[in-house]
Amino acid sequence: MGFRVNADQIKTNYTDTLSRFTADLKYEDIPAEVRERAKFIAMQTVGVGLATKGTPIADRSVALGKFTGGAVSEGGATLWTTGCKSSVVGAAFCNSTLADALDWEDCSWTGHPSASIIPVAFAVAEAEHKSGKDYITAIVAAYEVYQRIAMAVQPPENWPNYKGWGLTSWQIFAGVIPAAKLYGLNAEQVNQAIGFGATNCTIPGQLHHITMSDAYHYEHGYRSMDGVVSAMNAKLGISNYMDALDDPWSFENHMCVSPFPEWYTKDLGKRWLTMETLLKHWPANxxxxxxxxxxxxxxxxxxxxxxxxxxxxxxxxxxxxxxxxxxxxxxxxxxxxxxxxxxxxxxxxxxxxxxxxxxxxxxxxxxxxxxxxxxxxxxxxxxxxxxxxxxxxxxxxxxxxxxxxxxxxxxxxxxxxxLGHPRMMMTPEQFKDRFRIQAAPTLRGDKLEQVADLLANVERCDDMAKVGELLR
The missing domain is CATH 3.30.1330.120 (2-methylcitrate dehydratase PrpD)
Structure with a gap:
């Protein structure tokens, strides 16, 4: 016997709307300034990952990336600081941890979406030989969908400090969406991938704030790894796993005492939340x-x-x-x-x-x-x-x-x-200058300039595997 839905529970199908947006979004649909911003968000995120070279957390992340995904000689995706390769899952775990390790990436209204969106998009695009335009499109789709899902479950005004602040819980959708887009999932499959994301969303916890442990950075890697697997699970096929954001006891009601479900589709395709993301100028909170x-x-x-x-x-x-x-x-x-x-x-x-x-x-x-x-x-x-x-x-x-x-x-x-606040965003040259500082522990001389130039013009790249090759 199925659930009986009352008439007052019938509403716009949020999951279907977000899934169709993800599946249908084309590079040409995205305003030029949004594409440009997404490109430099991606450049900064790769840069801050490369900045970790030689640190204990980088060495451990590479080891864990190989452990979770194995080491591969052909195919797969690049582990940023070493240039060696692992599976997409291993690279997503490793590079997402690196992206957050120095606390130098982005900061949205709800967390650090770039720490999953960019490493996952990079790994899948590299492994699937997608173009730079495909890469940017997946990044924008992910920012728009992740941010709206996250906003639906934010604590209300005057809520106790940190209680229910689960930024590494809803982080999983920053992994699900770019993987779903780049694996070419149709709207129904994206819907199912969102369902797996809801299933794999962890309970909000604050152990990292209590202990001030660097384990916090690995949480972004775990969510990215689970996001990739969620998308692949949906691609391989599953039945009767639809509308996770719309069932009578839906995702937001499990996550938040006073959810804001209207945020799921608020101004979707009109107000580009990618443009409202803050980029950190310094490696600090x-x-x-x-x-x-x-x-x-x-x-x-x-x-x-x-x-x-x-x-x-x-x-x-x-x-x-x-x-x-x-x-x-x-x-x-x-x-x-x-x-x-x-x-x-x-x-x-x-x-x-x-x-x-x-x-x-x-x-x-x-x-x-x-x-x-x-x-x-x-x-x-x-x-x-x-x-x-x-x-x-x-x-x-x-x-x-x-x-x-x-x-x-x-x-x-x-x-x-x-500098880096949405109202005081860095210029392309300032992004490139910062990238040179960030990537210096990993890249030198001509190689550094080649990578900087390619990432600053990634929309011209016909195969993202070329970026991975430059990092070897």
């Missing part, structure tokens, strides 16, 4: 970007040296981002989430990268001594749930950084947003 940008400006414009600095004030302070320990930091993630630590790294080493959070730096006496002089101001504390709600409305925290020097001079600047 989203809410540390503006303090870093301001500090960088003040240091550069006033030629301030580390020995000149008596104190730095960040106002208003952000909840859980002013953490400082005189004994040092226990993990890369804990350091990435600390304004005092990250500002000290910037002051001591102006080139951003994995070097800022090298394990030997987490208890470095010079960094810790400088971080001890970085304090929060007296304004009311910023709380992240409200910051995210404001981000969804187009606003960003207004931050002031003041540097006090031993000579008695003070330098201060205020900013809302930062």
């Amino acid at each position: 989203m809410w540390i970007q503006t303090p870093l940008e301001l500090t960088d400006r003040l240091l550069t414009e006033h030629d301030i040296k580390k020995d000149d600095i008596a104190e730095i004030i960040v106002d208003p302070p952000t909840y859980l981002r002013m953490y400082y320990s005189p004994d040092g930091y226990s993990s890369m993630m804990q350091a990435q989430f600390s304004i005092p630590y990250m500002l000290a790294c910037l002051i001591l080493d102006h080139t951003p990268g994995a070097n800022w959070c090298d394990e030997t730096k987490l208890k470095d006496s010079e960094i810790l001594a400088l971080a001890a002089e970085i304090h929060g101001g007296n304004s009311d504390m910023l709380y992240m749930p409200q910051c995210f709600k404001n981000f969804q409305k187009g606003r960003h925290p207004v931050i002031t950084v003041t540097i006090k020097t031993f000579s008695g001079k003070e330098y201060s600047e205020t900013m809302e947003g930062h």
